[in-house]
Amino acid sequence: xxxxxxxxRHKITKRGQNVTFRCDPISxxxxxxxxxxxxxxxxxxxxxxxxxxxxEKSRLLSDRFSAERPKGSFSTLEIQRTEQGDSAMYLCAxxxxxxxxxxxxxxxxGSRLTVL
Amino acid sequence: TQLxxxxxxxxxxxxxxxxxxxxxxxxxxxxxxxxxxxPGEGPVLLVTVVTGGEVKKLKRLTFQFGDARKDSSLHITAxxxxxxxxxxxxxxxxxxxxxxxxxxTRLTINP
Numbered sequence: 001x002x003x004x005x006x007x008x009r010h011k012i013t014k015r016g017q018n019v020t021f022r023c024d025p026i027s028x029x030x031x032x033x034x035x036x037x038x039x040x041x042x043x044x045x046x047x048x049x050x051x052x053x054x055x056e057k058s059r060l061l062s063d064r065f066s067a068e069r070p071k072g073s074f075s076t077l078e079i080q081r082t083e084q085g086d087s088a089m090y091l092c093a094x095x096x097x098x099x100x101x102x103x104x105x106x107x108x109x110g111s112r113l114t115v116l
Numbered sequence: 117t118q119l120x121x122x123x124x125x126x127x128x129x130x131x132x133x134x135x136x137x138x139x140x141x142x143x144x145x146x147x148x149x150x151x152x153x154x155p156g157e158g159p160v161l162l163v164t165v166v167t168g169g170e171v172k173k174l175k176r177l178t179f180q181f182g183d184a185r186k187d188s189s190l191h192i193t194a195x196x197x198x199x200x201x202x203x204x205x206x207x208x209x210x211x212x213x214x215x216x217x218x219x220x221t222r223l224t225i226n227p
Contacts, residue, residue, distance in 0.1 A: 004158075035217075039222065040219035040220070040222070042120075042122075042204050042206075042218050042219045043206075043217045043221055043222045044203070044217070045214050045215070045216060045217075048197065048213070048214055055213070056213070056214060069185070084133070091158050091159075093158075093215075097213070100153070104161055104164055105149075105215055106161070106162070106205075107151075107158030107159050107160070109156075109157050109158045110156075110157070112156070
């Protein structure tokens with residue numbers, strides 16, 4: 001399968017714990033995006049990378065959130081000291097950007113976080 | 117503030133009926149996409165429109181991009197229960213690089 005893969009698919013944690021999600025994009029894609037989606041809402045942009053550079057971060061991304069894409073391939077999203085309000089589906093997407101053309105986004109199946 | 121406003125947010129109709137979902141903004145978009153999302157899954161791209169006034173058809177689905185590239189619509193003809201799902205419009209604002217989503221339209225087609 002050469003699509004976007006995310007791990008884990010589901011994570012249940014207690015408030016105050018740290019969690020990390022991993023995303024493996026489509027191999028030839030240079031852009032990688034993280035979104036958060038709560039029940040009944042559309043995805044909200046969190047951050048995106050072009051290769052290993054993090055080019056934009058949403059104000060939604062508090063200092064408890066950090067994302068990395070160290071070698072320009074897979075990415076991790078870490079949430080420290082989780083709060084119940086962090087419960088959501090975390091979606092990763094990748095695209096092939098050519099020049100100023102962002103390209104079409106291909107989404108993974110998401111990582112669902114439940115904070116108790 | 118939602119950059120892309122979708123309406124209606126919920127729609128429940130009978131099989132065989134037609135429907136239209138709207139996606140509106142005050143911003144100009146360089147491209148606009150429509151996605152469908154099933155529960156517990158990521159969104160799946162249906163179509164991308166890039167030219168003002170563009171119309172694209174995908175079987176019983178017709179997508180239109182407004183002339184000013186600020187709005188779009190999705191029309192479904194003779195809806196079927198298999199069309200049930202969350203429909204999301206998403207666009208790239210002119211000059212920007214990130215894709216922003218509307219809040220979605222949850223569509224239920226009753227047999």
